[in-house]
Amino acid sequence: MRIGSNNLTYPFDNRPKPARRIEVAPKVFWLRMPLPISLNHINLWLLEDDDGWTIVDTGMSNQETKSLWESLLEHELDSKPVKRVIGTHMHLDHIGLAGWLCRKCQVDLWMPRTEYLSCRVFSSEMKEPPSPETIEFYKAAGFGDAELAVFHERFQARSNFMTPMPTSYRQISDGENIRIGDFEWTVMVGKGHSPEHACLYCKELNVFIAGDQNLPRITPNVSVRPDQPSSNPLGEWLTTCEYFKNQIDEQVLILPSHGDPFYGGPLRLQAIIDDHLSSLEKLHDYCVSPRRVVDVFPTLFKGKIEDHNLVIATCEALAHLNYLLEASQLSMDIGPDGIKRFQRS
Numbered sequence: 497m498r499i500g501s502n503n504l505t506y507p508f509d510n511r512p513k514p515a516r517r518i519e520v521a522p523k524v525f526w527l528r529m530p531l532p533i534s535l536n537h538i539n540l541w542l543l544e545d546d547d548g549w550t551i552v553d554t555g556m557s558n559q560e561t562k563s564l565w566e567s568l569l570e571h572e573l574d575s576k577p578v579k580r581v582i583g584t585h586m587h588l589d590h591i592g593l594a595g596w597l598c599r600k601c602q603v604d605l606w607m608p609r610t611e612y613l614s615c616r617v618f619s620s621e622m623k624e625p626p627s628p629e630t631i632e633f634y635k636a637a638g639f640g641d642a643e644l645a646v647f648h649e650r651f652q653a654r655s656n657f658m659t660p661m662p663t664s665y666r667q668i669s670d671g672e673n674i675r676i677g678d679f680e681w682t683v684m685v686g687k688g689h690s691p692e693h694a695c696l697y698c699k700e701l702n703v704f705i706a707g708d709q710n711l712p713r714i715t716p717n718v719s720v721r722p723d724q725p726s727s728n729p730l731g732e733w734l735t736t737c738e739y740f741k742n743q744i745d746e747q748v749l750i751l752p753s754h755g756d757p758f759y760g761g762p763l764r765l766q767a768i769i770d771d772h773l774s775s776l777e778k779l780h781d782y783c784v785s786p787r788r789v790v791d792v793f794p795t796l797f798k799g800k801i802e803d804h805n806l807v808i809a810t811c812e813a814l815a816h817l818n819y820l821l822e823a824s825q826l827s828m829d830i831g832p833d834g835i836k837r838f839q840r841s
C-alpha cells in the first residue's frame with residue numbers, strides 16, 4: 497500500500513510478471529502486457545466464473561503479446577475455457593488481438609455497438625491510403641507537406657497492430673448487467689475518449705474496471721477524429737467525468753488500463769476535469785489573435801510535439817478548440833488557403 501504524489505492510494509506493491517496473473521479482488525485478476533509504443537504497457541483483466549473465464553481487453557497485436565497470451569491460456573486458467581472476450585473500446589492497444597483471441601478460443605467478442613462498428617470501419621480503412629477528406633482535415637489544422645508525410649507513415653503503420661476483427665459480435669449497452677460467476681457487473685458507458693467506451697462496475701466487490709476512462713497518472717486522450725471534424729468530444733468527456741465522479745466513490749477499487757490499480761477515483765476525475773478547464777482558459781487567452789490548430793500546442797502540452805505525437809496532439813488540440821467554439825468563446829474562419837483559424841469572440 498502506498499500513497500502517490502497525487503494523493504491516490506495504490507494498494508498493490510507488485511505488478512503481474514509477464515504471462516502471470518495477480519488477484520486484485522475475489523475472482524478478478526490483473527494481467528499486464530507490453531506495448532511497442534511510448535506508453536509501454538496495458539492492463540487487462542480476467543474474471544473467473546465457475547466454468548470458465550471472461551477476458552477484458554486484449555493488447556496490441558505483435559508476436560510477443562501473442563506468445564504471452566498462449567502461455568497464459570495454457571498455464572494460468574486452471575484448465576477452464578475462455579467464455580467471452582469483452583472489448584472496452586476501439587483503440588488498438590485494447591482491441592488489437594480481439595479477432596485472434598476470439599477465433600483461437602472460439603468465443604464471441606462483447607462490445608458496445610458504436611465501438612465495434614467504428615473499429616470495423618477504421619480497420620478496413622487502414623489498408624487504404626488516407627481519403628481526400630482525411631487529408632483535408634489535417635491541412636485545415638495547418639499541416640504542410642512534411643507533417644502530412646509523418647501522418648501518412650503513421651496511418652499505415654497502425655494496421656500492423658491489429659488482427660482482423662471478428663465479423664460478428666455480441667452487443668453490450670449502458671446499464672446492462674452481466675453475471676459472471678457470483679458477481680454482477682454493470683456496463684457503464686463513458687463518452688469523449690472514444691464514442692461508447694464500456695466500463696464495468698461490480699457494486700458487490702466495490703471494483704470498477706475503468707478502461708481508459710480513469711487513469712491514475714496520464715490524462716486520457718480526448719480527440720476530434722477526421723470523420724467528424726466539428727464534433728465536441730471534450731464536452732462529452734467532461735460530462736462523463738462529472739457523472740462517474742458522482743457514481744463511483746473513493747472506496748471503489750479502480751482498475752485502469754494504464755498505471756496501477758488505485759483508490760480515489762473521484763479525486764482523480766476531479767483533477768482531470770480541472771486540468772482541462774485550466775487548459776481551456778489558457779487556450780482562450782492565447783487566441784487573442786487568429787491561431788491555427790498547430791499553433792496552440794504550447795498552451796496545452798508541456799512536452800515538445802514531435803513526429804511520434806504530432807497527430808494525437810493535433811486531434812486533442814482541436815477537441816479543446818471545438819469545445820470553446822461550441823461555447824461561443826471562440827469564433828472560427830476557414831481562409832482561402834483552407835486552414836481553420838480560431839480567435840476569441
Ligand SMILES: [Zn+2]
Pocket residue numbers: 585587689690708
Ligand atoms: Zn483508449
